[in-house]
Amino acid sequence: MPFVNWLKRNLVVIAGLLxxxxxxxxxxxxxxxxxxxxxxxxxxxxxxxxxxAWTDPCGVADLCGSLGLSLQLxxxxxxxxxxxxxxxxFALVRYRFRARGxxxxxxFLPMAMPEVVMAASLLTLFLNMGARxxxxxxxxxxxMFCLSFVxxxxxxxxxxxxxxxxxxxxxxxxxxxxxxxxVTLPIAAPGIAxxxxxxxxxxxxxxxxxxxxxxxxxxxxMFVWGSAxxxxxxxxxxxxxxxxxxxxxxxxxxMVLGNRRGRRKA
Amino acid sequence: xxxxxxxxxxxxxxxxxxxxxxxxxxFTPYWLLLPGMLWLIVFFALPMIYQASTSVQTGSLxxxxxxxxxxxxxxxxxxxxWPQFLRSVAYAASATVLCLLLGYPLAYLIAFRAGRWRNLIxxxxxxxxxxxxxxxxxxxxxxxxxGGPVVGALNTLHVLDVTSWLGWTAxxxxxxxxxxVVCGLTYNFLPFMILPLYTSLERIDGRxxxxxxxxxxxxxxxxxxxxFPLSMPGVVSGTLLTFIPAxxxxxxxxxxxxxxxxxxxxxxxxxxxxxxxxxxxAALSFILMAAILLMVTVYxxxxxxxxLV
Amino acid sequence: MKTTDNSGDVRLSGISKTYGSFTAxxxxxxxxxxxxxxxxxxxxxxGKTTTLxxxxxxxxxxxxxVRLGDQDVTALPPYKRPVNTxxxxxxxxxxxxxxxxxxxxxxxxGIKSVKKQVEDMLELVQLGxxxxxxxxxxxxxxxxxxxxxxxxxxxxxVLLLDEPLGALDLKLRRQMQLELKRIQTEVGITFVHVTHDxxxxxxxADTVAVMNAGRVEQLGAPTDLYENPQTTFVANFLGTSxxxxxxxxxxxxxxxxxxxxxxxxxxxxxxxxxxxxxxGRLLVGVRPEKISLTHADDxxxxxxxxxxVTGRIADASFIGVSTxxxxxxxxxxxxxxxxxxxxxxSRLVPxxxxxxxxxxxxxxxxxxAQDIDAGLEEEAA
Numbered sequence: 001m002p003f004v005n006w007l008k009r010n011l012v013v014i015a016g017l018l019x020x021x022x023x024x025x026x027x028x029x030x031x032x033x034x035x036x037x038x039x040x041x042x043x044x045x046x047x048x049x050x051x052x053a054w055t056d057p058c059g060v061a062d063l064c065g066s067l068g069l070s071l072q073l074x075x076x077x078x079x080x081x082x083x084x085x086x087x088x089x090f091a092l093v094r095y096r097f098r099a100r101g102x103x104x105x106x107x108f109l110p111m112a113m114p115e116v117v118m119a120a121s122l123l124t125l126f127l128n129m130g131a132r133x134x135x136x137x138x139x140x141x142x143x144m145f146c147l148s149f150v151x152x153x154x155x156x157x158x159x160x161x162x163x164x165x166x167x168x169x170x171x172x173x174x175x176x177x178x179x180x181x182x183v184t185l186p187i188a189a190p191g192i193a194x195x196x197x198x199x200x201x202x203x204x205x206x207x208x209x210x211x212x213x214x215x216x217x218x219x220x221x222m223f224v225w226g227s228a229x230x231x232x233x234x235x236x237x238x239x240x241x242x243x244x245x246x247x248x249x250x251x252x253x254x255m256v257l258g259n260r261r262g263r264r265k266a
Numbered sequence: 267x268x269x270x271x272x273x274x275x276x277x278x279x280x281x282x283x284x285x286x287x288x289x290x291x292x293f294t295p296y297w298l299l300l301p302g303m304l305w306l307i308v309f310f311a312l313p314m315i316y317q318a319s320t321s322v323q324t325g326s327l328x329x330x331x332x333x334x335x336x337x338x339x340x341x342x343x344x345x346x347x348w349p350q351f352l353r354s355v356a357y358a359a360s361a362t363v364l365c366l367l368l369g370y371p372l373a374y375l376i377a378f379r380a381g382r383w384r385n386l387i388x389x390x391x392x393x394x395x396x397x398x399x400x401x402x403x404x405x406x407x408x409x410x411x412x413g414g415p416v417v418g419a420l421n422t423l424h425v426l427d428v429t430s431w432l433g434w435t436a437x438x439x440x441x442x443x444x445x446x447v448v449c450g451l452t453y454n455f456l457p458f459m460i461l462p463l464y465t466s467l468e469r470i471d472g473r474x475x476x477x478x479x480x481x482x483x484x485x486x487x488x489x490x491x492x493x494f495p496l497s498m499p500g501v502v503s504g505t506l507l508t509f510i511p512a513x514x515x516x517x518x519x520x521x522x523x524x525x526x527x528x529x530x531x532x533x534x535x536x537x538x539x540x541x542x543x544x545x546x547x548a549a550l551s552f553i554l555m556a557a558i559l560l561m562v563t564v565y566x567x568x569x570x571x572x573x574l575v
Numbered sequence: 576m577k578t579t580d581n582s583g584d585v586r587l588s589g590i591s592k593t594y595g596s597f598t599a600x601x602x603x604x605x606x607x608x609x610x611x612x613x614x615x616x617x618x619x620x621x622g623k624t625t626t627l628x629x630x631x632x633x634x635x636x637x638x639x640x641v642r643l644g645d646q647d648v649t650a651l652p653p654y655k656r657p658v659n660t661x662x663x664x665x666x667x668x669x670x671x672x673x674x675x676x677x678x679x680x681x682x683x684x685g686i687k688s689v690k691k692q693v694e695d696m697l698e699l700v701q702l703g704x705x706x707x708x709x710x711x712x713x714x715x716x717x718x719x720x721x722x723x724x725x726x727x728x729x730x731x732x733v734l735l736l737d738e739p740l741g742a743l744d745l746k747l748r749r750q751m752q753l754e755l756k757r758i759q760t761e762v763g764i765t766f767v768h769v770t771h772d773x774x775x776x777x778x779x780a781d782t783v784a785v786m787n788a789g790r791v792e793q794l795g796a797p798t799d800l801y802e803n804p805q806t807t808f809v810a811n812f813l814g815t816s817x818x819x820x821x822x823x824x825x826x827x828x829x830x831x832x833x834x835x836x837x838x839x840x841x842x843x844x845x846x847x848x849x850x851x852x853x854x855g856r857l858l859v860g861v862r863p864e865k866i867s868l869t870h871a872d873d874x875x876x877x878x879x880x881x882x883x884v885t886g887r888i889a890d891a892s893f894i895g896v897s898t899x900x901x902x903x904x905x906x907x908x909x910x911x912x913x914x915x916x917x918x919x920x921s922r923l924v925p926x927x928x929x930x931x932x933x934x935x936x937x938x939x940x941x942x943x944a945q946d947i948d949a950g951l952e953e954e955a956a
Contacts, residue, residue, distance in 0.1 A: 013375055013379055015375075016371040016374065016379075017372075019371060019372040020387065020391070022453065022456075023372075023453070024394065026403075026405035026406060026453065027393075027402065027405075029408050033405070044411060084301050084302035087298040087301065087302055088302040088303070091296075091299045095295035097299075103299060106311065107306070110310055112506070112510060112558075112559070114511060114515075114554060115515075116516065116531045116554070120548065121316065121548075121551065122310075123538060124317045124320050124544065128316055143309075144305060144309040144310055147306060148306075151302075164666035165668060167633050167660075167662070167666070168660070168662055168666040168667075169679070170632075170654045171653050171654070171662075172654075172659065173654045173655075173680050173729070174654055174679075175654050178654075179654075182679075182683075186670040187669065187670055205399055207400060207517060208515075208517070208531075211535075212538065220398065221398055221400050224398055224401055225400055228400070240397040240402070241397070243396045243397055243398075244394065244396050244397045246396070248393050252389070255385065
């Protein structure tokens with residue numbers, strides 16, 4: 001039975017591809033329904049093909065405003081978390097100091113904590129301090145929960161870095177500042193970039209913590225959440241699809257570029 | 267020319283390397299740590315304390331709250347909301363198991379069988395992240411819609427009869443049932459299972475499979491005795507990364523479920539943002555945190571893996 | 576100890592390094608003459624790399640001073656010392672190409688036009704074609720040459736090499752040894768070379784310092800160290816030695832007559848590094864290739880005046896150019912003898928009774944208070 005044998009050998013491949021399909025199905029639906037022209041307020045049932053939403057992505061009140069706010073928050077949160085996280089990662093890898101255990105736990109705990117717990121407790125703090133909820137409280141929260149992820153990403157990279165490289169730089173007349181700028185930073189850069197990307201994605205897509213600490217400010221995920229109650233405009237699907245495409249294209253482009261450069265040098 | 271005495275074994279190079287760069291101050295690490303640690307202390311640790319304190323306060327929004335060590339809040343919270351707690355644990359555990367079952371073949375496929383497709387598949391696993399998870403979760407409303415193709419197929423195959431009997435679905439509906447919520451949770455946290463699994467599978471030397479085969483192990487035995495044990499670190503961190511956020515989630519229960527599928531996250535959110543009963547909300551949140559930390563600690567001890575994430 | 580009044584000497588006086596409670600390098604005085612090829616030889620962990628790193632400034636001495644010529648550089652950080660290092664496993668900057676790796680030191684010193692110098696240097700190490708490649712695209716041998724070029728281009732007063740050939744396979748290592756020697760002769764810079772490979776040290780260096788447990792055991796030209804070791808460690812670590820316990824007997828002229836296993840052995844007094852009081856004990860050493868082997872039946876043909884020891888062949892292994900015998904003898908249970916395969920005596924098989932004899936001038940004497948096996952296991956490390 002050649003077919004049964006083939007099936008046996010490739011069972012794991014088939015199962016894996018089915019999982020992949022499960023992962024991608026919603027994206028397909030989101031894309032297809034970005035061309036829908038729904039009857040009524042909700043975009044859950046296919047009616048007829050239309051490119052209306054694509055030609056007018058900002059046609060819904062507050063949608064693009066919330067998108068802009070989310071991008072702005074993500075940029076600042078990424079900058080803040082990457083700077084603070086990179087500093088912590090360097091301290092953890094390069095130095096021995098007391099209280100290392102405490103520092104490690106404080107880095108680990110936010111990642112092991114359900115978002116709703118962090119969200120609720122942070123709101124308690126802000127209420128107690130009488131802080132006005134809005135842009136700044138969201139930014140504070142985003143930096144807080146992105147920080148640990150940046151530390152983890154940068155730490156992995158710095159740990160795998162040969163300390164002799166920095167010694168070699170010093171041996172070759174580079175002072176501490178030069179060594180850091182010319183050798184340490186460029187070599188740690190992929191780790192820092194990975195941490196920054198992760199922070200950006202986490203911040204941009206965060207809903208739970210933002211929802212607790214935003215007050216009346218509306219970020220893009222909060223807009224989507226609200227629209228699930230009031231009616232989902234097709235433009236949401238347009239933006240979701242566009243971001244998916246941009247991300248995939250960027251990654252593919254960087255891979256093609258990387259390949260070509262690699263081939264030219266070889 | 268040189269003095270005599272016996273020297274103990276020399277320091278390993280890493281010990282000496284860690285000492286460099288020695289000319290910088292003794293306090294440098296503390297300066298590097300200071301801003302980030304302050305941030306975490308003020309906006310993560312301190313809020314936990316505030317929350318603990320809020321949970322034993324009494325009072326009202328109008329008159330303000332005072333700490334009265336009113337532990338009864340905890341008993342009331344548990345008495346009123348134990349079904350939601352149990353439901354959260356049950357849903358999160360089901361989703362975690364499903365993630366493991368679905369995610370393992372895909373992680374295995376990427377690590378050992380994908381060949382030149384490996385990068386493409388990796389991109390396809392990660393790329394959905396760039397579409398807001400709320401939008402993707404809403405898409406499940408379309409996929410599982412009443413009378414839609416998925417529900418129709420399940421109905422024809424009499425799967426829904428079985429799931430209704432088990433109480434996972436209700437009649438001809440999938441939406442607004444436990445099955446829909448677990449399905450959404452599984453979908454949302456699946457990448458958090460796949461990535462750590464892939465990382466630990468990728469580290470396994472492919473020749474180990476050949477060695478096991480050479481030593482008379484059948485493929486399934488090879489998997490059970492070699493591959494799976496070696497991927498344990500990935501299994502442990504994957505299950506944690508799935509279970510913890512799933513247990514606290516309220517988005518899937520809200521969007522795909524009904525009032526009968528409310529999880530503890532929904533309760534905390536409602537108490538905090540709508541009912542404004544802060545002590546109860548804080549107590550619930552505190553119980554959730556304690557329960558998860560306890561479960562995670564036991565789980566890590568049991569599985570014997572300390573290096574996570 | 577060799578000292579010249581040359582201004583480029585490296586002078587270490589009393590430098591030591593301790594980590595907490597243990598001592599990696601005991602207070603050490605060492606002078607490396609300008610322009611010489613100097614090797615620090617020892618097993619891993621003997622303190623040789625620490626010594627090198629103290630010269631480079633990568634390790635702060637716990638005591639003592641480092642001088643380059645007349646300048647005390649002990650307090651200078653590495654980037655202010657006119658010294659460059661070829662690191663173990665090279666430490667090439669992975670984010671820079673070969674050209675930029677080599678230009679790194681020049682650029683840090685603010686030199687603007689580096690192109691010509693870098694190209695010349697890459698020519699010297701025969702890597703002109705590879706200038707725009709990244710280090711990971713090069714073979715091990717090429718990476719090693721980049722590391723040498725990157726250090727040499729700065730015209731340091733001293734070039735430090737930390738196990739520079741350790742990562743290469745045997746054949747390439749032999750080739751690079753000659754290459755490094757050629758470069759050193761060409762540029763005339765002082766090389767201080769750390770290695771655990773005794774053959775490498777002896778092939779390349781003018782002067783070798785054998786280090787053990789944080790101190791220098793013996794220092795000298797490779798032939799001196801080999802022919803006249805002064806400690807059991809050096810005798811065993813450099814090549815193979817037969818060490819026989821003996822009792823000091825009478826003295827005749829420049830020679831000492833010793834008693835071992837009932838026979839007499841003659842040792843030139845000048846080749847003995849230990850005190851020789853009559854009745855005291857000594858370790859008598861002789862290299863395996865200095866010994867001749869004669870079947871007991873022909874014992875009468877051995878010329879007068881040679882040291883003799885009787886024994887029985889326990890084992891013989893034929894390895895092409897020579898045959899290595901292990902001899903069971905009353906003076907020592909295992910004596911190694913290497914015999915060139917010129918005319919093979921078919922009677923020399925395991926079990927045969929033989930006489931071992933050698934020119935007394937090849938005998939050396941060591942203090943019997945030492946561990947007779949010192950340096951034996953380390954050699955394999």
